[in-house]
Amino acid sequence: MKTSHLSYVAGGGLLDRRDFMKRAFGYSAAAAAASATSSVSAGTIADRMPPWMTALGGADAAYGSPSAHEREVQRLLKFDAPQTAGMTMWHTPLAALQGIVTPSGLHYTVSHNGLPDIDPARHELLIHGLVRQPLRFSVERLLRYPMVSRIRFLECAGNTAFNAVSPLVEDHSCQELFGQASCSDWAGVPLSHLLNEAGLKDGAAWVIAEGADGGSLTRSLPLDAVMKDAIVALYQNGERLRPSQGYPMRLFMPGWEGNLNVKWLHRLEIAASPAYSKDESGLYTQVLADGRIQRFAFAMDVKSVITHPSGGMVLPDPKGFYEISGLAWSGHGRIARVDVSADGGKSWAEATLHDPVLDRAFTRFSIPWRWTGASTLLLSRATDEHGRVQPARKQWRNRYAAHSFNHYNAIQAWRVNRNGKVENAYA
Amino acid sequence: MKTSHLSYVAGGGLLDRRDFMKRAFGYSAAAAAASATSSVSAGTIADRMPPWMTALGGADAAYGSPSAHEREVQRLLKFDAPQTAGMTMWHTPLAALQGIVTPSGLHYTVSHNGLPDIDPARHELLIHGLVRQPLRFSVERLLRYPMVSRIRFLECAGNTAFNAVSPLVEDHSCQELFGQASCSDWAGVPLSHLLNEAGLKDGAAWVIAEGADGGSLTRSLPLDAVMKDAIVALYQNGERLRPSQGYPMRLFMPGWEGNLNVKWLHRLEIAASPAYSKDESGLYTQVLADGRIQRFAFAMDVKSVITHPSGGMVLPDPKGFYEISGLAWSGHGRIARVDVSADGGKSWAEATLHDPVLDRAFTRFSIPWRWTGASTLLLSRATDEHGRVQPARKQWRNRYAAHSFNHYNAIQAWRVNRNGKVENAYA
Numbered sequence: 001m002k003t004s005h006l007s008y009v010a011g012g013g014l015l016d017r018r019d020f021m022k023r024a025f026g027y028s029a030a031a032a033a034a035s036a037t038s039s040v041s042a043g044t045i046a047d048r049m050p051p052w053m054t055a056l057g058g059a060d061a062a063y064g065s066p067s068a069h070e071r072e073v074q075r076l077l078k079f080d081a082p083q084t085a086g087m088t089m090w091h092t093p094l095a096a097l098q099g100i101v102t103p104s105g106l107h108y109t110v111s112h113n114g115l116p117d118i119d120p121a122r123h124e125l126l127i128h129g130l131v132r133q134p135l136r137f138s139v140e141r142l143l144r145y146p147m148v149s150r151i152r153f154l155e156c157a158g159n160t161a162f163n164a165v166s167p168l169v170e171d172h173s174c175q176e177l178f179g180q181a182s183c184s185d186w187a188g189v190p191l192s193h194l195l196n197e198a199g200l201k202d203g204a205a206w207v208i209a210e211g212a213d214g215g216s217l218t219r220s221l222p223l224d225a226v227m228k229d230a231i232v233a234l235y236q237n238g239e240r241l242r243p244s245q246g247y248p249m250r251l252f253m254p255g256w257e258g259n260l261n262v263k264w265l266h267r268l269e270i271a272a273s274p275a276y277s278k279d280e281s282g283l284y285t286q287v288l289a290d291g292r293i294q295r296f297a298f299a300m301d302v303k304s305v306i307t308h309p310s311g312g313m314v315l316p317d318p319k320g321f322y323e324i325s326g327l328a329w330s331g332h333g334r335i336a337r338v339d340v341s342a343d344g345g346k347s348w349a350e351a352t353l354h355d356p357v358l359d360r361a362f363t364r365f366s367i368p369w370r371w372t373g374a375s376t377l378l379l380s381r382a383t384d385e386h387g388r389v390q391p392a393r394k395q396w397r398n399r400y401a402a403h404s405f406n407h408y409n410a411i412q413a414w415r416v417n418r419n420g421k422v423e424n425a426y427a
Numbered sequence: 428m429k430t431s432h433l434s435y436v437a438g439g440g441l442l443d444r445r446d447f448m449k450r451a452f453g454y455s456a457a458a459a460a461a462s463a464t465s466s467v468s469a470g471t472i473a474d475r476m477p478p479w480m481t482a483l484g485g486a487d488a489a490y491g492s493p494s495a496h497e498r499e500v501q502r503l504l505k506f507d508a509p510q511t512a513g514m515t516m517w518h519t520p521l522a523a524l525q526g527i528v529t530p531s532g533l534h535y536t537v538s539h540n541g542l543p544d545i546d547p548a549r550h551e552l553l554i555h556g557l558v559r560q561p562l563r564f565s566v567e568r569l570l571r572y573p574m575v576s577r578i579r580f581l582e583c584a585g586n587t588a589f590n591a592v593s594p595l596v597e598d599h600s601c602q603e604l605f606g607q608a609s610c611s612d613w614a615g616v617p618l619s620h621l622l623n624e625a626g627l628k629d630g631a632a633w634v635i636a637e638g639a640d641g642g643s644l645t646r647s648l649p650l651d652a653v654m655k656d657a658i659v660a661l662y663q664n665g666e667r668l669r670p671s672q673g674y675p676m677r678l679f680m681p682g683w684e685g686n687l688n689v690k691w692l693h694r695l696e697i698a699a700s701p702a703y704s705k706d707e708s709g710l711y712t713q714v715l716a717d718g719r720i721q722r723f724a725f726a727m728d729v730k731s732v733i734t735h736p737s738g739g740m741v742l743p744d745p746k747g748f749y750e751i752s753g754l755a756w757s758g759h760g761r762i763a764r765v766d767v768s769a770d771g772g773k774s775w776a777e778a779t780l781h782d783p784v785l786d787r788a789f790t791r792f793s794i795p796w797r798w799t800g801a802s803t804l805l806l807s808r809a810t811d812e813h814g815r816v817q818p819a820r821k822q823w824r825n826r827y828a829a830h831s832f833n834h835y836n837a838i839q840a841w842r843v844n845r846n847g848k849v850e851n852a853y854a
Contacts, residue, residue: 021573021620022623050545050546050549050550050639052543052544052545052639052640052641052691053543053639053640053641053643054641055641056513056540056541056641056642057538057540057541057542057543057544057640057641058541058542058543058544059515059541059542060515060517060536060538060542060670060671061502062501062502062503062504062517063493063501063502063532063533064502064531064532064533064534064536064669064671065532065669066490066531066666066667066669067547067667067668067669067670067674067675069546069547069674069675070666070667070674073666073667074489074490075488075489075490075491076489077489086483088486088487090487090489096666096667097662097665097666098574098576098614098615098661098662098665099576099612099613099614099662099664099665100576100612100665101528101578101611101612101664101665102665103530103531103664103665103666104491104493104530105490105491105492106490106491106665106666107491109487109491111484111487113483113484114483114484114485114486115484115485115486115487116479116480116484116485117479117484117485118477118479119477119496120494120496122477123477144748144749144750145750146448146750146793146795147525147750147752147793148781149525149526149527149781149791150782151528151783184528185526185527185528186526187525187526188525193448196449212477212479212480213479213480213484214479214480214481214482214483214484215483216480234525235524235525235526237526237528237530237664238524238525238526238527238528238529238530238533239493239497239500239523239524239530239533240493240494240497240500240523241494242491242492242493242494243487243494244487244491247494247496247497248494248496264479321571322571323571323572323573323574325574354575354576355577356578356783356785358783364576366573366574368573
């Protein structure tokens with residue numbers, strides 16, 4: 001490729017996608033990369049026969065598994081050893097994934113009290129409080145109700161908390177920083193059906209949701225929003241919920257912070273005011289810069305991250321061509337645009353959003369890039385359909401107390417060093 | 428619920444969804460079902476404490492698994508024992524799933540020569556034939572290319588073959604009949620990028636794709652369509668392809684019959700004419716009623732199936748309320764509507780299509796239903812955005828020779844017997 005004729009759309013090597021796609025991208029990129037063979041002479045076209053082509057292959061299984069060669073693609077445990085359970089956080093390997101769906105085996109999970117082993121035949125959902133008729137629902141009964149399904153992200157309030165509080169840890173990877181966000185096809189019964197059946201009494205304003213885990217994680221949600229959006233989820237990515245996602249049922253409230261989506265859901269109390277449970281008055285409040293407490297920050301804000309390249313990766317090829325690819329999401333609606341900078345924010349270009357762009361779901365973005373070989377900062381900045389834009393880190397920090405870390409959604413920077421190593425950075 | 432005031436939209440008990448959703452569906456449904464407790468008296472609201480609420484829960488794993496209580500939800504093996512491999516067919520348990528995404532572990536797979544255990548470091552894709560520059564692509568190299576992702580169904584040409592040929596087997600389930608269709612988020616490199624890089628020569632009209640399995644499954648695809656739609660898929664549902672889906676790479680051609688989506692892809696020959704390989708001149712041709720051969724039937728036709736209720740299920744409650752729910756898809760585009768009949772085709776009502784309705788993807792439909800308690804036939808009939816409609820079984824049969832079974836897409840009937848048992852039927 002004649003690099004002099006490349007169409008740049010911003011500084012630092014960001015390229016025009018349409019122009020770039022017309023060119024013979026890979027060939028010249030690979031020619032520059034010592035690791036890849038590219039062209040073949042006519043004499044070598046006859047393929048050498050690898051051993052797996054000369055014998056009948058192996059057997060499959062009734063429930064399939066990933067390739068043994070991909071064994072390192074797994075969730076990362078933070079904060080606790082699996083032996084002691086309790087408060088555990090498993091992070092999704094976002095940088096190893098493509099598309100928008102997170103496979104259920106790699107979906108992030110935060111559990112406060114370990115994974116309860118619930119017998120579905122003995123589990124019930126109780127709806128009581130300010131209702132005309134308290135109701136119990138067995139799993140079997142709920143499975144007969146009309147269902148809806150929705151491809152939606154889920155994100156822990158504390159995702160990317162490490163970057164919310166100083167000091168910078170340069171070797172934090174995308175999985176460590178952003179891995180408490182995932183996206184699945186969630187299916188279940190609209191909670192409005194069940195609450196209408198119980199019959200709401202005057203004064204009903206809050207729903208207090210309790211999990212059946214040891215410790216009973218409990219959160220309060222405003223009734224209006226619940227009637228509009230909440231489902232009692234029974235399925236994730238087609239199959240029944242997994243234990244770490246609340247088997248046999250969880251509350252699912254699209255776009256709202258993860259812990260409000262109460263897992264192992266067994267009780268919904270309709271009330272006039274919130275419970276102010278330990279789970280909402282403690283860990284999941286935010287402290288503003290002036291010391292006031294911001295309670296009940298429900299929706300996760302507009303956010304994005306470049307997953308390729310990202311922290312811990314090494315670019316093999318100075319002056320090579322790369323696809324910058326990442327994910328954007330907003331708890332308020334659809335992603336409208338993502339801008340990318342390859343020069344630390346001096347100039348920006350609009351990335352391509354890949355179909356489907358769904359409400360409160362991961363949205364994949366990408367833009368072609370030719371690395372100049374110099375050290376630089378890669379940034380992404382998402383905007384949602386309501387015009388909400390990711391703030392700079394300083395803006396975010398100015399709003400909150402120094403130790404406050406929930407709902408961090410500032411622009412993420414990855415530093416590309418001259419040796420190709422990619423590191424976490426503050427822009 | 429006062430059943431005299433129900434709004435019916437067609438015979439056999441099909442109900443108006445908006446009207447129905449306003450009512451207290453579940454309570455009366457459950458009151459009629461002996462298995463489910465429904466209302467609770469004030470004295471029993473205090474929940475009995477199950478054992479999993481009185482102790483810290485267990486540990487999670489780096490790669491999650493389904494609940495042990497859902498162990499029976501697995502793929503069904505047809506045609507061969509796993510020990511001997513060779514031609515195997517694993518069917519997706521569609522009736523146990525919800526939403527539109529099939530988890531990768533339950534995705535259907537048809538393999539002609541077992542599963543090759545391919546070392547990705549030794550695997551290459553060769554592009555040769557009518558190109559200016561033959562090229563080899565290592566896996567590592569392809570992973571650097573610009574990618575797209577698409578939520579798309581995949582269906583074996585022979586899906587539902589049992590019902591294409593007489594006689595009727597009444598105890599065939601949805602999984603046995605329809606389980607060679609699934610839907611995933613597929614990501615990979617548009618093949619047009621790679622072919623443009625190799626440079627197409629005059630006369631190039633076909634792409635001959637060969638797999639690296641023992642036996643080298645080989646199929647020919649017209650170049651125009653490939654340039655428009657094909658990707659070299661490297662990811663399924665976020666993570667890298669699994670061995671049974673062609674690890675480390677497969678051809679993916681949205682909407683086209685499964686075997687054209689060549690797994691373990693290692694060679695693409697650009698040619699002036701098709702290969703007429705054994706895989707396309709034998710098993711995957713169709714014989715018309717007049718004895719002529721219909722070659723190269725690429726796209727899968729518009730099709731649908733009711734998954735709840737479906738063959739093998741037993742309805743617990745005569746005169747009870749149920750949600751009829753199912754899946755529709757078309758290899759030609761989006762689903763435009765699905766009509767459902769609960770009286771064997773005498774009357775039809777339009778089902779609700781659930782978001783998202785995507786191009787060449789599973790689309791979930793549903794409609795509420797009050798069973799009359801009499802024996803009846805449930806049918807679904809899908810129409811795609813191009814006006815293609817599923818034919819009746821007789822229409823389909825009249826077109827093809829008696830032993831022809833590929834691309835069967837006729838309207839499926841489930842008989843509901845008076846005892847609640849649901850069976851496969853011919854309408």
